[in-house]
Amino acid sequence: MSDLRTKAEHTAAIQRDRRVAVVVNTRSRRGRRHYFEVIEQLHESGYEPLAELSVYNPKRLRELLDTALATGPDLLIVGGGDGTLSSAVRHVAHRDVALGVLPLGTTNNFARSLGLPLDLSGAIRVFSTGKVADIDLGMADDRPFANLASFGVSVEVAGKVKPWLKRLLGRPAYPLTALTILPGHRPFRAFITVEGQRHELLTHQLNIANGRFHGGWQVARDISIDNGTLVAYQLGSGKKLRLLGETLIRATTGRWRSLAGGPFVVGREMLLETDPPMAADVDGEVRLRTPIRLRVVPNGVRVMVPDSFEDR
Template identity: 45%
Template sequence: MRTKEQLTEDIRDNRRAVLVVNTHSRRGRLLYETARARLAGAGFALLGSCAVDRPRELPRILAEGLAKKPDLLIAGGGDGTISTAARLLAHQDVALGLLPLGTTNNFARTAHTPLDLDQAVEVLVKGKVIDLDLGLAGDEPFTNHVGVGLSAEVMLRAPRPLKRLLGRFAYPLTALGLLTRHEPLRITVRAAGRSHDYHSHQVYVANGGHHAGRPIAGDADADDRLLVAYPVGGPSRRQLLVETARNAAKGPSRTLREEPFLAVDELWLETGRPARVEVDGEPAGSTPMRIGLAANALRVMAPADAPDR
């Protein structure tokens, strides 16, 4: 396994890369040809390039790209695409390159990658390899978060045309429609020998520092060796709406040292009644669930001035 510095040097010197773009992501179809042209213009020798029109084929196509032995596997799409690529590249001697073409692009924000395509390509040209953590929902790696309750319903039911039209604002709009008939949950999080109880419509367990395109706390990140568990809003619909609106307008006002955040490296999550679970926007069964952490599991190409603990 090469060091981060050696892998960075090989990427800069050899420009051996594979490009895979999910054309079902918000800007994937629109920008695929542009992205390929920008990479070629930057001197990348693309060992393979593919626009994926059927998202279920992403794991196979990404695996075929990895088999070509690139130094950099470039994934273009939203958080679901990036999460799929990250699972494949966990503990591999290949860096993940990010082209944020999705709706909220949470992991790209966590990795300090610009959302502008040209600037994202510039990161691949002049950036450096950093190590980031992955979460583990059972045995399934994830980049961003596990959502339980209303959040899972929203992520799984938000219409694709609405996401293309409104971007991240499609999620709160979908939530408003679902909230009228959603009942709050009694949620228990067991960690470090203690039990923490919440009464809320939804709870998140996050690996990275962003959710729904917003920071979740002032000091949460994907290289801090911690998972963050936190409810959004209380048991009443009004509390949830007020907190969600405040966070959307101003961002989070709390840090991990303050309630309601619980920062640990492993936890057990259960609910008073079975509740649906989504992992990085994809269905992942229901509660209860063990959630853990794989520290330094993923190598990512990030800006040269990105923090690297």
């Protein structure tokens, strides 16, 4: 990102010129309800957006992101869930534009990893009081991702969780849906090769994280979206009851050990093989199958974060 403005210059430009464009996914959990509130609060905060776009048809999301970027903003403000924000990350990666995040989804993993307020007013306030930071970008083969690649039960859960249940319950909709799938789910064997060392495990669920959160709960106390590494970890083992127990513990307490003490494999690049070959959920999109090579691109994306965010 050496051809870009410095982070300080970029922050100053956003706060001085207020050149922003806005895209809100009105199909997200809170997008439809809050779209006009988003626009109103931005105007009240002194912004006159170069574009104000709502996404009613998810198939047009990429087109509308391109339309917004064509106006030449310093800050692209995007409202939606993690899938929407992952698409936005791919659009702004390695470009001289920062991403402003409005967390309007169910789990809001990406926003949580950035330390953003989850309320609308607080998130908008960050655009005026925060700073530009460079965070890591994950790559699954040639597909960028912001937060997580997952394998196993969660891939089926993502395809079967009911939209009305997400709207009603929020985050608990995912573990509840998992309970209906787990009895018939078969474990798989995974092989993770990192720096020449091959790790083998039998599990129902494997995650490889770039961000700090999964399902709205923190993966580990000391994980970061800005430390230049990916973290692989399983939930449970090959035993369904153990997976169920760990899922319920996380859902009720959100507790995880540190990277040093937990069941984690950490590295800048990983080769994942599974038996049998499996589909991958990459930030909410199921398009890849194992074997997959995953790596991290340090400082691959510019985002607007609270001033308290530790930018390495």
